[in-house]
Amino acid sequence: MDLTNFEPTRTFPGLLLDRARREPDAVAMRHWRDGVVQEITWRSYADHVRDLALGLVAHGVKHGDRVAVMCSARPEWVFAALAVHSVGGVVIGVYPTNSVAEIEQLLAHSEAVAFIGETATELAKVANVAARTPSLRLVLGIDDAPPALPEPVTGMTWDALRDEGAWHAGDKPDRLSELVAAGSLDDAAVLFYTSGSTGAPKGVTHSHRTLQHSVQTFSGLYPDITSRRYDVVGFLPLAHVAPALVVVFAPLLTKLMVTYCRMDVYEEVLRSVRPTSVLWPPRFYEKIAGELIARTKSWPWFRRRAYDAAMWVGRRVAENRWSHRRPSALLRIAYAAALRGVFLPLRATVGMDRMRVAYTASAAMPESVLAIWQIWGLDLRENYGLTETGGCPIAHFDQPFPRPGFIGREFPDPRFQVKVADDGEMLISAPLLFTGYWGNPAETEAVLQDGWFRTGDLMERAPRGDIRLIGRKKDVIITRGGKTINPQPIETRLKESLLIDEAIVVGDARKYLTVLLEPSASADAPSAEALAESLRAEVARVNADLARVEQLKDFRVLPRSLEVERGERTANGKIKRTAVVSSFAALIDDMYGVNDDAAIADHVRSKPN
Structure with a gap:
């Protein structure tokens, strides 16, 4: 080809x-x-x-x-x-x-x-x-x-x-x-x-x-x-x-x-x-990395010390790569020993030792997860694709061990082009673009204009030409597993209940969906526990008609109403999801328990004892 x-x-x-x-x-x-x-x-x-x-x-x-x-x-x-x-x-x-x-x-x-x-x-x-x-x-x-x-x-x-x-x-x-x-x-x-x-x-x-x-x-x-x-x-x-x-x-x-x-x-x-090709959503890399980190903590003292030393060397090599610097000869020798003696045997326990280059797409990759795999010697790279693009018009095609946070550059074929609209939206023109939404010409015309596809993602370019995503125009949630979910129909179903005034589904870059609920004034219950049970029944009612990936795994009751002054609502009352997530971050974190990403980030940063 x-x-x-x-x-x-x-x-x-x-x-x-x-x-x-x-x-x-x-x-x-x-x-x-x-x-x-x-x-x-x-x-x-x-x-x-x-x-x-x-x-x-x-x-x-x-x-x-x-x-x-x-x-x-x-x-x-x-x-x-x-x-x-x-x-x-x-x-x-x-x-x-x-x-x-x-x-x-x-x-x-x-x-x-x-x-x-x-x-x-x-x-x-x-x-x-x-x-x-x-x-x-x-x-x-x-x-x-x-x-x-x-x-x-x-x-x-x-x-x-x-x-x-x-x-x-x-x-x-x-x-x-x-x-x-x-x-x-x-x-x-x-x-x-x-x-x-x-x-x-x-x-x-x-x-x-x-x-x-x-x-x-x-x-x-x-x-x-x-x-x-x-x-x-x-x-x-x-x-x-x-x-x-x-x-x-x-x-x-x-x-x-x-x-x-x-x-x-x-x-x-x-x-x-022992595959040699992988393209997974971030969640699988995160899950396996978490398991491997846990495994190293149970190793005997001497093996654990060897791992800590290898991690020190791996961090230095990764920092050099991300800064486009060539590691010193001594550091390269030390890293080769770390790979052969520590990292490859560790990866072999999950069948990932033959793999040299791997890719991730479908959802935002936590930078710490990409970093830990690169430290362990796997050239893990982000790429970009949507259902409408089929493949990956943007990726790190020829950029080994790229710095976390960037999705790469255009595919090296002149027919593949990326440009930025006046409002910062990323537009793509390429022969892999879908032909339209089945039986829906209006939605097709809204996103396909003069051969350019409006992705709904906001982008910026680094001086070297690499593309970074900085946000989305569309009010959608992309879970850690790469599933794109429109939260509004779920929220509408919840608000059909007389007990619920407001519902905000969350779960962007998380393992699953949860929801913040604001009870209605008519939600009369003898106690907070009784109210929680009534709300739990309403969540279960809605979950019954949803696919597993769309189901709400937990909920929390908002401690106060959403306010325009705090930026949580627009002047005409619409919810600003990003602001709500920021205001109630601790409440949301409580629904997700131990965060694999946070644990991996701490592991990437930590220094040997």
């Missing part, structure tokens, strides 16, 4: 057929299941896709139809996506944590004709809403058979559909190639759903062309990935654009080898695979 002049020539199913012809017996992907690794060749991959695609056609799925997939990270998600693409259809990723109400909203908005669910849990959810989604005609169960469904919806198992498709393949051996040849690079390929400005879902539409340009930028993170094998563990939800890009689409254009596994066993799989 020419990183600066790349131009797509084939749809994703076309790329699959090419790989299956060129290297049929080479391993295309791996699946970790119950401690056993199953290897899947390119020939087997293409055969799965062929059978599924022809089965879908037999059940009336055609060009332009939308098919929803609700499944964990496993090969079947990939097979389903490529099968849908083969018939010219559009894949919709559904998070396994989505609530019944959210599934209904998504299926209705997209007018999905088919739904593929992994287990009885997902299938039961869609069965509950099938009667209210008039376009739905087919429900497939991967591990379990679908429950009873209303007419005219057909339910069947994954294997039954494959068997039906295989029969059609025997009758017409070239049928898959004919279907794939009818597809276009500019066909819609995937709808990635995000929260809209009013809480209604927005289907961010990416074509085969825009997603391949997104893969182009991912390849820029590892420039030799088209000629050298890289290993990655796929466990994050594929309904999110970044995991889908990396573990579904990038392997078709590169030598990336994915080992799929369930979320609950990813740590075991990391230790086994």
Whole structure:
């Protein structure tokens, strides 16, 4: 792949057929299941896709139809996506944590004709809403058979559909190639759903062309990935654009080898695979760093002293790198010894010792977390991407061990450009930009203007050209796990209660969401404890209809009303979220307990005893 002049020539199913012809017996992907690794060749991959695609056609799925997939990270998600693409259809990723109400909203908005669910849990959810989604005609169960469904919806198992498709393949051996040849690079390929400005879902539409340009930028993170094998563990939800890009689409254009596994066993799989490529939200780096720091504190005295000495050397090296100074020869020798004797063995305990360069995106990375990994010798870099950009138009592509706090520079292709609007908003023009919000031209026109995408993020440039994000225009929350959440619909639901006058959801750069509540004057309770129980019941009522990542884990009652004079409200009464968070920081911190970021920051700063 020419990183600066790349131009797509084939749809994703076309790329699959090419790989299956060129290297049929080479391993295309791996699946970790119950401690056993199953290897899947390119020939087997293409055969799965062929059978599924022809089965879908037999059940009336055609060009332009939308098919929803609700499944964990496993090969079947990939097979389903490529099968849908083969018939010219559009894949919709559904998070396994989505609530019944959210599934209904998504299926209705997209007018999905088919739904593929992994287990009885997902299938039961869609069965509950099938009667209210008039376009739905087919429900497939991967591990379990679908429950009873209303007419005219057909339910069947994954294997039954494959068997039906295989029969059609025997009758017409070239049928898959004919279907794939009818597809276009500019066909819609995937709808990635995000929260809209009013809480209604927005289907961010990416074509085969825009997603391949997104893969182009991912390849820029590892420039030799088209000629050298890289290993990655796929466990994050594929309904999110970044995991889908990396573990579904990038392997078709590169030598990336994915080992799929369930979320609950990813740590075991990391230790086994020892990946060489990683793109995670900050929370995973923070979690693993916290575990490693805790482990060092239990080491014997001598080993602990060696670690303290290595940290002293690592801090000095990191400070030199961030200041663009070359460490002295003595410091370089000491650091090489620290890496070999302390840091790499420590990283090996979590399977991260083979990795040289890693990336993070989707949410703000605490500077201390990035710093600790760099001290430990992992070249961890931030990059920037949104669902609408697909890939990473901005990253530290050729800047090793960058200073924390910057997201890098534009991808080195003249078609990728970044500029600052008069109000400080970052605008991006690039061939990876989404084609629009599904069925929502008004929202599309609001953010796509003359080829420039309005990101909603505020930026500034450093003298060397590096970009720093300094805030957001939009009133959204991005959790530490990288989930973008519009708090207003949640707050509105809470304020439907007669007990609640005001609700302020918080959780930006935190592990989960919480809420500050201002009780109404009519919230008459005999005691503070009784009021708290009544409010807890109201929070539980709202949580029942929310996806897990949107649920409120705790609440606190505001000790006073919000005031204009303190900057917490505008003159016309609107809440200023940033000011509220600042005013009640201690109250908010109390809902999160021990802060991993603070502990890691203290560890980065601390000196040996």
